[in-house]
Amino acid sequence: MSKYAMLIDVNECIGCYACRVACQTTNDLPSDISRIKFMEKEKGTFPETEIVVLPTQCMHCDEPACVDVCPTGASFKNEDGLVLIDYDKCIGCKYCITACPYDARTFNTSTGKVDKCNFCAPRVQRGMQPACVEACVNDARFFGEVDDSNSPISKLIAEADTAKVGGTSFYYKLPEGWDESLPEDAIKPAYVKNLTERVHPAGKALLGLSAGAVAASYVMTRVNGGHEDEE
Numbered sequence: 001m002s003k004y005a006m007l008i009d010v011n012e013c014i015g016c017y018a019c020r021v022a023c024q025t026t027n028d029l030p031s032d033i034s035r036i037k038f039m040e041k042e043k044g045t046f047p048e049t050e051i052v053v054l055p056t057q058c059m060h061c062d063e064p065a066c067v068d069v070c071p072t073g074a075s076f077k078n079e080d081g082l083v084l085i086d087y088d089k090c091i092g093c094k095y096c097i098t099a100c101p102y103d104a105r106t107f108n109t110s111t112g113k114v115d116k117c118n119f120c121a122p123r124v125q126r127g128m129q130p131a132c133v134e135a136c137v138n139d140a141r142f143f144g145e146v147d148d149s150n151s152p153i154s155k156l157i158a159e160a161d162t163a164k165v166g167g168t169s170f171y172y173k174l175p176e177g178w179d180e181s182l183p184e185d186a187i188k189p190a191y192v193k194n195l196t197e198r199v200h201p202a203g204k205a206l207l208g209l210s211a212g213a214v215a216a217s218y219v220m221t222r223v224n225g226g227h228e229d230e231e
Contacts, residue, residue: 003081004119005146006130007153007162007171008055010178012140015040015053022135026120033106035117036132041180052175054182058083058104058117059168061186066096066105074114081169082121087113102183119143 020036023029039054060083067075067083074089075096090113097105097114105116120130124143128134133141144153146169156162157171164171166185 002145003147003169004060004124004143005081005153005157005169005171006060006119006133007142007156007173009140009142009156009173010052010054011173011175012138013053013055014138014140015051016137018135018137019055019132019141022131023117026123026131029115030108030110033108033115035104035106035115037103043175043178043180052178052180054172054180056102056104056183058100058119059102059165059170059183059186060119061101062167062169063186065099065101065186069095069099071095078121080124082119082124083116084118084121085114085116087111090114101186 015038017038020034020038023035024031024033027035029035036055036057039056041052041054043050043052060081062081064075064077064083067077070076071093072089072091074086074091075083076086077083092107092112092114094107094114097107100116105114107113108115120128120132123130130141130143133143142153142156144151146154146157148154153171156173157164159173161176162171162173163182165183168186170183172182
């Protein structure tokens with residue numbers, strides 16, 4: 001079974017934002033919603049310094065806290081290791097936004113749902129690369145199966161200057177002499193367990209009420225339509 005991961009070569013990223021634009025276009029996102037963010041780090045000693053760009057997004061954690069706190073099961077992890085959202089189940093409660101250690105989730109006011117990177121799962125299922133990888137003008141992004149020792153990403157991961165963000169599916173190829181911090185390893189905050197115990201029962205009840213409301217609306221529409229036909 002495939003286990004997907006992404007690697008960003010920080011040496012090659014020039015901060016052009018082509019990946020972000022491609023992501024927004026491919027996923028039909030409004031201009032104020034971005035699944036990819038950029039951290040800027042200063043490298044070197046003055047006056048010989050340079051700015052290094054460190055892109056971040058959903059890290060697709062091994063044990064995602066967002067999935068634990070989701071009251072309706074909208075956030076889930078599939079067999080390929082991708083953390084995804086079932087938008088039919090998302091009620092926009094934002095618990096997952098609070099639980100995410102990487103600030104990788106945003107609220108889409110147009111849809112009333114939470115949004116995040118899904119590694120372009122629909123494209124990947126068709127044998128394509130994520131849009132951000134295809135759009136990268138400097139070939140700084142790599143995506144593929146880490147269980148395949150012959151895949152380009154596996155070969156890069158094996159190199160000494162590659163670092164993994166612990167507990168995630170995300171890797172960075174680092175500049176020589178890098179002494180800046182990467183995104184922290186995925187560690188679930190203590191409150192996640194308490195939040196999970198509280199929101200899951202309420203979420204299931206709310207999802208049931210929502211389903212009931214939809215059914216009631218359908219019935220009323222049919223009834224009213226029938227009356228109009230009689231008239």
